Amino acid sequence: MSRTTREQMLETARMLFAERGFYGVSIANIADEHGLTKQALLHHFGSKEKIYGEVLKAIAEELNDLMTAVQAGHDDPQTQLTDLFGRMASGRSDDVIRTRLLMRELLDNKHRAQTAGAWYLKPFLKSLTNMAKAIPGWSHAADAQIIAVLYQIIGAVSYYGVSAPTLRGIYGKAGAQAIERAFPAQLEATIAAALAARPIAEG
Amino acid sequence: MSRTTREQMLETARMLFAERGFYGVSIANIADEHGLTKQALLHHFGSKEKIYGEVLKAIAEELNDLMTAVQAGHDDPQTQLTDLFGRMASGRSDDVIRTRLLMRELLDNKHRAQTAGAWYLKPFLKSLTNMAKAIPGWSHAADAQIIAVLYQIIGAVSYYGVSAPTLRGIYGKAGAQAIERAFPAQLEATIAAALAARPIAEG
């Protein structure tokens, strides 16, 4: 049963870190969600940094699983990529939480650095790059160019998962819902356009 | 001279908030940068929230200025938009700091909410929307669809300004520099592609 508690704690930690960021969440905040004390968390994980590290590690594994699933589902690399990004931006609450957390990590890891960082994402980015290289016309592009394109797509995808509260604040509930409805199709078009545009050779 | 001190403080605050986030920066941190005490900051701004609010307000003004400049520079709305996003992603340290801060605000404002938020950006988004509506083929698109597209572009642009440290961690200094070199041209292509794809009517 301790296993379950641990997993529940990790899940809560992920949600809270995604919502408020590493510095915006205290160990006690996470523990309160379970009716336990912060020392219970420290017992299981040792330190706040380690909790955060485990959350990131789990996310990295999920992304790799997603990658595997997408590769199993299609042969065409462009379809694989489109499917992958579509899944990452599904709008399901799991995905939104994960996207938020990854964006925060992107912003913060410079300062918390090596401890636990985007390094976990390295294999995922490597797989992404290989997938893109399999697209006709991309095979001879430099890694740097491919990553530049991929990062722009990831940026577009990520903003989707993160903007909802802001847009609701600016445009009201009905307006935000209309935008949310329009997003997925529009996103797919943007991704298709970005992938269709072949990488530009360095000048 | 008090004016100068105040401005310096705001500048430092902006940089630190961008680097470490609202919760990752204390008033004392900001004050230390000037050799003053935190009470000096509280004297000038009243509270931490108000410092942050002033930073956001200044950014909103800058974006509006940028918008005006771009409109004065070109007649074609698509060129205006491309120019605008290009300037926002110039890679100059000012722009990187501003982009980081806006991304953080996007992630955090749900919780700090009305106090001081993306509401400052409302006029900017409104202008952006109008600019997009002037593009041939976009005039009859719903606001929601236009904003969906714009947000994706903003996402792609923003990731550019924020990813450098992470990419350096993953690909090393030389690799990251190659990516940085490839980014601008690639970004322009992505923006052009996203703008070229006409908004999709709601199904």
Added chain:
DNA sequence: AACGCTACTTACCGCTCGGTAAGTCCTTTG
């Protein structure tokens, strides 16, 4: 010369932070 104002200071306050120490309770194992 007294006044008021701005710019700042030192001295606090109550609170929360991450983390340590030392236990209690309960279950598993020999």
Added chain:
DNA sequence: CAAAGGACTTACCGAGCGGTAAGTAGCGTT
């Protein structure tokens, strides 16, 4: 049935947090 160990608690700690109170020092006005 005792020993061991995991799960969790209460009781702390020093440090840092945002913010208040009460000044002081230097200026321009009257």
